[in-house]
Amino acid sequence: MRRKQWILHKDHLLPFLRKLRKSRSLVAPVRNSYGDTMYTEMNDLDNESIELAEQPQNSLKSFFFPQREKLCHYSVDEAVGDSAQAYRFYPSLPESRAVVYFGVRSCDMFAVMYCDTIFLGGRERDVYYDARRRNALFITLACNHPFENCFCNAARTGPYLEMGYDLQFTDLGDRYFVEVDKARGREVVQQWPQFFVPAGDDDRQAHYQAALESRGLFRRQVHVDLAVQLLDQGEEPQALLAELSARCQDCGGCAFICPTCTCFNIVDQPLSDDRGERVRTWDACTFDGFTRMAGNHNSVQIISQRVTKRFYHKLRDDVLRHGRSSCVGCGRCVGMCFGGVDIVRFIDGLCAADDKRSEKREDGHD
Amino acid sequence: MAGLATTFGSGAMTNSINELSSAQVILLSGSNTTEAHPQVARRIYDAVDQGARLIVIDPRQTAMASLAHIHLQLRPGTDIPLLNGMMRCILDENLVDELFVEMRTENYIPLRDLLLTIDLNEVTATTGVSIKDIARAARIYARAQRSVICYCLGVTQHICGTANVQSYAGLAMLTGHVEREFTGVDPLRGQNNVQGACDMGGLPAVLPGYQMVADPVVRDKFDRAWGVCLSDKPGQTLLDMTHGAGSPGDKLRAMYIMGENPMLSDPVLDQVEATLDSLDFLVVADLFLTETAARADVVFPAASFAEKNGTVTNSERRVQYMNKAIDPPGAARDDGWIIMELSRRMGYAMEYESSAEIMEEICLLTPIYGGMYHDRLIDNWGLQWPCSDRAHPGTPFLHKFSFARGRGRFQPASHVPPAEPVDSAFPFLLITGRSYHHYHTGTMSRCCPTLNREHDKPFLDMHPDDATRLNIPDGSRVQVTSRRGSCKFFLRYCQSLAPGDLYCDFHFHEAPVNVLTLSARDPEAHCPEFKLCAVRVEEVI
Numbered sequence: 001m002r003r004k005q006w007i008l009h010k011d012h013l014l015p016f017l018r019k020l021r022k023s024r025s026l027v028a029p030v031r032n033s034y035g036d037t038m039y040t041e042m043n044d045l046d047n048e049s050i051e052l053a054e055q056p057q058n059s060l061k062s063f064f065f066p067q068r069e070k071l072c073h074y075s076v077d078e079a080v081g082d083s084a085q086a087y088r089f090y091p092s093l094p095e096s097r098a099v100v101y102f103g104v105r106s107c108d109m110f111a112v113m114y115c116d117t118i119f120l121g122g123r124e125r126d127v128y129y130d131a132r133r134r135n136a137l138f139i140t141l142a143c144n145h146p147f148e149n150c151f152c153n154a155a156r157t158g159p160y161l162e163m164g165y166d167l168q169f170t171d172l173g174d175r176y177f178v179e180v181d182k183a184r185g186r187e188v189v190q191q192w193p194q195f196f197v198p199a200g201d202d203d204r205q206a207h208y209q210a211a212l213e214s215r216g217l218f219r220r221q222v223h224v225d226l227a228v229q230l231l232d233q234g235e236e237p238q239a240l241l242a243e244l245s246a247r248c249q250d251c252g253g254c255a256f257i258c259p260t261c262t263c264f265n266i267v268d269q270p271l272s273d274d275r276g277e278r279v280r281t282w283d284a285c286t287f288d289g290f291t292r293m294a295g296n297h298n299s300v301q302i303i304s305q306r307v308t309k310r311f312y313h314k315l316r317d318d319v320l321r322h323g324r325s326s327c328v329g330c331g332r333c334v335g336m337c338f339g340g341v342d343i344v345r346f347i348d349g350l351c352a353a354d355d356k357r358s359e360k361r362e363d364g365h366d
Numbered sequence: 367m368a369g370l371a372t373t374f375g376s377g378a379m380t381n382s383i384n385e386l387s388s389a390q391v392i393l394l395s396g397s398n399t400t401e402a403h404p405q406v407a408r409r410i411y412d413a414v415d416q417g418a419r420l421i422v423i424d425p426r427q428t429a430m431a432s433l434a435h436i437h438l439q440l441r442p443g444t445d446i447p448l449l450n451g452m453m454r455c456i457l458d459e460n461l462v463d464e465l466f467v468e469m470r471t472e473n474y475i476p477l478r479d480l481l482l483t484i485d486l487n488e489v490t491a492t493t494g495v496s497i498k499d500i501a502r503a504a505r506i507y508a509r510a511q512r513s514v515i516c517y518c519l520g521v522t523q524h525i526c527g528t529a530n531v532q533s534y535a536g537l538a539m540l541t542g543h544v545e546r547e548f549t550g551v552d553p554l555r556g557q558n559n560v561q562g563a564c565d566m567g568g569l570p571a572v573l574p575g576y577q578m579v580a581d582p583v584v585r586d587k588f589d590r591a592w593g594v595c596l597s598d599k600p601g602q603t604l605l606d607m608t609h610g611a612g613s614p615g616d617k618l619r620a621m622y623i624m625g626e627n628p629m630l631s632d633p634v635l636d637q638v639e640a641t642l643d644s645l646d647f648l649v650v651a652d653l654f655l656t657e658t659a660a661r662a663d664v665v666f667p668a669a670s671f672a673e674k675n676g677t678v679t680n681s682e683r684r685v686q687y688m689n690k691a692i693d694p695p696g697a698a699r700d701d702g703w704i705i706m707e708l709s710r711r712m713g714y715a716m717e718y719e720s721s722a723e724i725m726e727e728i729c730l731l732t733p734i735y736g737g738m739y740h741d742r743l744i745d746n747w748g749l750q751w752p753c754s755d756r757a758h759p760g761t762p763f764l765h766k767f768s769f770a771r772g773r774g775r776f777q778p779a780s781h782v783p784p785a786e787p788v789d790s791a792f793p794f795l796l797i798t799g800r801s802y803h804h805y806h807t808g809t810m811s812r813c814c815p816t817l818n819r820e821h822d823k824p825f826l827d828m829h830p831d832d833a834t835r836l837n838i839p840d841g842s843r844v845q846v847t848s849r850r851g852s853c854k855f856f857l858r859y860c861q862s863l864a865p866g867d868l869y870c871d872f873h874f875h876e877a878p879v880n881v882l883t884l885s886a887r888d889p890e891a892h893c894p895e896f897k898l899c900a901v902r903v904e905e906v907i
Contacts, residue, residue: 033689034689267815269815281816283816289820339411340408
């Protein structure tokens, strides 16, 4: 059965968002006063400007998994002494607010689905993530114009989504082509039917045309599939990893900007002698302290293997575990890394080495 | 600063950081660039990727030294003989840019006479670098069209810091590697706004924009703007203040310290402590209660960089606007607010509405900042001074067509041995520096759990040969003692040092390295010899 498709006229976007905001908070890409576009919670629809022509610098990760999150606070009863009984813990759960995420890019939507498998997919659901995630509604925006570093076509997460969204908007000039996937999206259309006109054949043609054109607009050719295949065949590009590790400047920017890097650390931060907070903070596998053990032993040779775990996790381990690579092709690490140690460079290096080998093999046959 | 000012006429980076990636040869000295200036290191990687040759002068095998085509691993504090050796090779091989020397410089003959007395075997004996490597480095540097020199605190924090800088400047002038894009002499500043602090008159003898206090015309201009009568006497340097060089008559009675922690960062901490304790009144403004703030009569909680609007000026003279990202916590206020309130209550009302209004006054009174209005700096990467008026596009590289002081001046120099040579009682030379994860005295960075996890202990790096000889295992607690004091570290075996040298960084209050260092300093810049002192090492049992 073909899913119902709709048209929302652009003039009616703001009125539509205003209705949505009556029962939900709204997060959208907003250009701030110093020119950066970020996914931001909007407080004022009329005076903040939604920016749909730029790639948001952040992903949605921090909305569900904040960089620093209080898990609980504790108190120490000094009268009891220093034993375990002296500690009392008081959980602190985030409230489960209804939030609509508007203008979400395909790669970022895919990243949320990946994070779901990490935080909600196992035997134990992460209650903190779940509280923030449970009442989220996603209105995605298909990418008609991929950005400079994008390679979602190669990572198979975009530029158009086939599933996973509540509503997917496609810009057709004066109107949005609206597709519905999840039940929550259908409910929205049913709740405010006045905004949505059924899409006609012309609209479907225009939508198909836009999807075709956007596929031709990628500026990078990144062979994600080949890299995954090579790693799966047991390729271990030690020299390339050592070269990239030497150039890695250990800032952790790649992991922090990455929409699918979910490693964290938990630390207790004393606020005074008798109380404190237990907080969870983002962490990165490229840090020395991530794998360092007591006695300063480190199972990872930091100098030559610093970035190994990161690339293997994305392109090999997650393929084995979840059936697909967890790099969504957003290209943010390419813009972020100042050592030039981004995932595209790794994939290019891996594939180039393979090209050289096959050339040699061919020469051998001659 | 003083070194470049006397040779070129301006004490700042001659180029832009971006130009580095297009250089053909980069000579890097006394800089652990990947750890201290990663954004500069990135350009050096780019340059090397594009085929540039990298020469590193450093007593340690830093990451940059590993990348280098030639690493001149000199003995600490022997930059001048090494450079004299290189310049002698350049002279011998007819690589001097004679036209440039003739047209654009002065005082060349004394330098040439000095170079002719240099014995390269002696240079090798002093520096520990082979004649072959010196000659190769000299040839590579001199022959390329676009050669650039970058140096950092490893060059300046010596008793001969000014002469060191003058020697590097001399090398650049001798081969004509100044005044053009991609060539020059670039000091890398230690912090994000050291350049800005100097530009704004944070030096004893100058008012904003390096206008001399001693000049009556300059004073008159500021007198009229501020409605006061300024003193014609230069102020004191930090070390004069904390180490009481002034005569007993003008003993310091009160201090107001902002965002500085001399109780950890200045040499001979005992003396700093005595000075601070002898003050009648000490005021400190800082984010946290530092070692210095703990001794203050009044502490002002100051706002951090993320909590205020304003500009910073980086190494390449670029004035950049920074936006306030979050509100200051609690009663914290930005330093400008604190100063204005203090001033008002002391009877001189400063009524600036915003940092933009202060910047307007800077534009009015400081010729090199003449066009740096806030509205020109917002939404872009800022402007590089000199920028004389609103229409001026800024200046990416200095000394185009002519040095700021007219002709570049050669300042020949001879070897100045370290102030405290090693002897049998103190057989090791201790080099101090900075590590990647911490900033200065750790006031901020040690409060961040992730950064502190990455580096939570004070390490002392020692060559394994030395450690084996002393029979101290890796990871042991060791006590390091100099003539002035001692502190404890964890020993770390380290191949990147030459035997006989030790290295540690100064971020840790548990190991206040500056109880060890000495206050001997450069006669012109007054920068202390932080980098070197003689010590002995014992295992703590």
